[in-house]
Amino acid sequence: MSQRTGTPPAVGNRKPSRLGRLGRAQNIPYLLLGIALLLFPILDSNRSQIDVAAFAGVWVLLALGLNIVVGYAGLLDLGYAAFFAIGSYAFAILASGQFNIHISFWILLFASAFIAAMFGVLLGAPTLRLRGDYLAIVTLGFGEIVPRVFRNLTPITGGVNGIVGVDQPKLPAVFGWSGNFGFNPIPYYYLILGVIVLCLFLINNLRNSRLGRAWMAIREDEVAAAATGINTVTTKLLAFALGASFSGFAGTYYASKLFIVSPESFSFQAVSVVVLVMVVLGGMGSMRGVIVGALLIYFIQSYVLIQLPGWIVSATTALNIDFLTKLDIGSYVQRSNFLIFGIILAGIMLLRPQGLLPSAQRKVELEGGTSDEAVADLGSA
Amino acid sequence: MPILETRGLTKRFGGLVAVNSVDISVEQGEIFAMIGPNGAGKTTLFNLVAGLYKPTSGQILFNGRSIYPVRDFWRTYSPPFAAYYMVLDSIRRGLGLGPMPLGLKPHAVTALGVARTFQNIRLFSYMTALENVMVGEHPRMHAKVWDSLLRTPFARREEHKVRERARELLRFVGLERQADQYARNLPYGFQRRLEIARALGTAPKLLMLDEPAAGFNPQEKNELMQLIQDIRSQGITVFLIEHDMKVVMEVSERIVVLDYGEKIAEGPPQKVRTDPRVIEAYLGKSA
Numbered sequence: 001m002s003q004r005t006g007t008p009p010a011v012g013n014r015k016p017s018r019l020g021r022l023g024r025a026q027n028i029p030y031l032l033l034g035i036a037l038l039l040f041p042i043l044d045s046n047r048s049q050i051d052v053a054a055f056a057g058v059w060v061l062l063a064l065g066l067n068i069v070v071g072y073a074g075l076l077d078l079g080y081a082a083f084f085a086i087g088s089y090a091f092a093i094l095a096s097g098q099f100n101i102h103i104s105f106w107i108l109l110f111a112s113a114f115i116a117a118m119f120g121v122l123l124g125a126p127t128l129r130l131r132g133d134y135l136a137i138v139t140l141g142f143g144e145i146v147p148r149v150f151r152n153l154t155p156i157t158g159g160v161n162g163i164v165g166v167d168q169p170k171l172p173a174v175f176g177w178s179g180n181f182g183f184n185p186i187p188y189y190y191l192i193l194g195v196i197v198l199c200l201f202l203i204n205n206l207r208n209s210r211l212g213r214a215w216m217a218i219r220e221d222e223v224a225a226a227a228t229g230i231n232t233v234t235t236k237l238l239a240f241a242l243g244a245s246f247s248g249f250a251g252t253y254y255a256s257k258l259f260i261v262s263p264e265s266f267s268f269q270a271v272s273v274v275v276l277v278m279v280v281l282g283g284m285g286s287m288r289g290v291i292v293g294a295l296l297i298y299f300i301q302s303y304v305l306i307q308l309p310g311w312i313v314s315a316t317t318a319l320n321i322d323f324l325t326k327l328d329i330g331s332y333v334q335r336s337n338f339l340i341f342g343i344i345l346a347g348i349m350l351l352r353p354q355g356l357l358p359s360a361q362r363k364v365e366l367e368g369g370t371s372d373e374a375v376a377d378l379g380s381a
Numbered sequence: 382m383p384i385l386e387t388r389g390l391t392k393r394f395g396g397l398v399a400v401n402s403v404d405i406s407v408e409q410g411e412i413f414a415m416i417g418p419n420g421a422g423k424t425t426l427f428n429l430v431a432g433l434y435k436p437t438s439g440q441i442l443f444n445g446r447s448i449y450p451v452r453d454f455w456r457t458y459s460p461p462f463a464a465y466y467m468v469l470d471s472i473r474r475g476l477g478l479g480p481m482p483l484g485l486k487p488h489a490v491t492a493l494g495v496a497r498t499f500q501n502i503r504l505f506s507y508m509t510a511l512e513n514v515m516v517g518e519h520p521r522m523h524a525k526v527w528d529s530l531l532r533t534p535f536a537r538r539e540e541h542k543v544r545e546r547a548r549e550l551l552r553f554v555g556l557e558r559q560a561d562q563y564a565r566n567l568p569y570g571f572q573r574r575l576e577i578a579r580a581l582g583t584a585p586k587l588l589m590l591d592e593p594a595a596g597f598n599p600q601e602k603n604e605l606m607q608l609i610q611d612i613r614s615q616g617i618t619v620f621l622i623e624h625d626m627k628v629v630m631e632v633s634e635r636i637v638v639l640d641y642g643e644k645i646a647e648g649p650p651q652k653v654r655t656d657p658r659v660i661e662a663y664l665g666k667s668a
């Protein structure tokens with residue numbers, strides 16, 4: 001065992017200083033992107049666009065969190081909205097006039113992530129023996145139950161009206177800025193940017209860690225994972241807990257930014273499905289992919305789908321064909337928002353079934369899958 | 382004291398008795414083989430030891446400790462569960478129902494030092510060879526959740542150590558060049574070896590190999606037997622299932638023969654080879 005055969009040193013083995021690593025060529029696009037994101041509110045004085053960007057960040061956080069559960073651990077969770085709701089309500093109850101409790105945003109940001117994680121364990125525990133479709137159905141149930149509980153627990157949650165007048169973050173005054181976030185989107189933008197960077201740091205650490213490998217092993221083969229000494233129960237619960245904690249972050253931020261929480265914000269169609277679509281379309285298990293997926297879907301939903309009827313109306317008027325204008329396609333389009341959304345999604349998935357920026361594993365998986373099928377087809381022909 | 386011992390171990394699947402009151406004892410440091418025709422219950426016995434199946438009756442001891450049924454509740458479970466099980470156990474015994482049928486979970490058995498490979502290879506297909514072995518090292522790592530999340534200096538050092546050890550193990554089984562390939566892309570023979578490396582990653586005291594030479598040509602079989610001897614010379618006890626009598630005769634010190642779930646012979650290769658019941662079981666059925 002002592003004779004060393006000439007193995008080339010693997011890429012991961014080089015160890016330059018941390019600063020040196022930042023300067024590597026492949027990181028330059030990321031550095032530029034980082035600078036652009038930091039400067040964006042300064043260069044762009046349009047506040048509503050900054051506002052949109054700040055909300056987009058919520059979806060990025062949610063997608064990153066769900067990616068842990070679905071992409072890393074392979075647990076198909078259709079009830080992710082539940083944890084988002086729990087994070088939002090936890091914050092709204094503990095920082096509003098509802099009970100006249102006003103705990104600091106900065107404490108609650110982490111506290112409600114912790115509360116969401118606890119519920120992740122609580123709701124995850126009964127599902128541990130389930131797999132695939134069965135797991136999906138049970139989590140779907142939880143995702144529906146939780147917002148309903150909030151809607152009906154009127155004395156605590158304000159029922160259908162929700163809780164209005166949620167506290168907003170405060171910082172010490174600096175450079176002539178009062179430190180109050182108020183309705184100014186710029187501090188919110190930087191806040192979500194900071195939270196996302198923190199989460200990226202944590203998730204990146206997880207990927208190549210004892211825990212991250214254990215998740216992937218469970219995703220690949222649960223029996224083999226157990227045979228290599230992985231406690232599948234605690235490892236799966238940790239995936240639920242950590243995934244939920246990210247949506248706890250998102251929920252706190254969302255509640256304070258929106259100034260209000262209401263049960264309608266956390267429905268299956270509005271959150272669980274959309275976030276899952278972001279993850280799958282972006283590329284399951286790939287951080288970059290999931291971020292791109294989240295931004296793209298958010299853009300389609302909050303911009304393209306809303307503008308589309310207007311575009312069509314102006315296009316038909318510009319064409320000036322009487323018959324087209326009379327058809328009033330614009331209003332049809334407006335009413336078939338979901339249909340168009342679905343068509344766009346189906347189109348993207350047909351073109352790139354592996355997701356926009358797939359993880360390395362997914363790439364091999366799909367390549368392998370198609371060639372296996374090809375062989376099978378030949379065999380049966 | 383034997384490293385592994387089963388007493389009256391029985392497993393039924395409905396009406397079928399897959400393992401029927403089998404007593405075996407594997408001694409520390411030996412290469413012990415189990416042979417028998419297809420369907421004799423060999424894999425089932427492995428699964429019972431590994432905690433994948435729960436025995437219908439009987440006892441399994443590892444290093445003298447009863448891993449089925451579990452006896453030392455306080456050492457095995459957290460206090461509330463231990464207390465609960467102890468009460469149930471004494472009630473059951475009082476009623477003459479026998480001990481609580483509690484077994485260790487597969488991961489707990491592995492943590493005690495029993496590693497195994499599977500008859501139909503079960504690698505993590507979409508992880509690299511190196512990652513597969515690193516997963517194997519999971520039970521001997523100590524990084525906690527926050528270490529993983531924050532990549533603490535401890536986690537970093539441990540990660541480095543684990544990676545080096547995984548490379549070492551890949552070299553040991555002859556896969557150093559394949560470290561960065563996906564497990565599913567490896568040729569069949571390499572996959573078998575990788576599975577052994579992954580099992581060795583858990584730092585086992587007892588290594589259970591389920592037909593590791595299946596589908597090998599004679600030369601590959603020889604190389605594998607060499608590897609098994611190397612593993613034993615590191616102080617790891619090897620418990621081996623093998624179909625091919627000849628292979629087993631060369632490498633193992635003692636052999637047990639199963640047929641229809643029952644132990645029909647046991648002893649050194651020379652003795653087993655000439656046992657009339659073994660000859661009948663093999664010649665009478667081999668296709």
Ligand SMILES: Nc1ncnc2c1ncn2[C@@H]1O[C@H](COP(=O)(O)OP(=O)(O)O)[C@@H](O)[C@H]1O
Pocket residue numbers: 394397399417418419420421422423424425426
């Ligand atoms: N999970 C199971 N459920 C039902 N029957 C099983 C199961 N596992 C094994 N058996 C049966 O038990 C018998 C022994 O199988 P096995 O242990 O795989 O044999 P061997 O490994 O010696 O070829 C076979 O008849 C098999 O069909």
Ligand SMILES: [Mg+2]
Pocket residue numbers: 423424425500
């Ligand atoms: Mg078998």
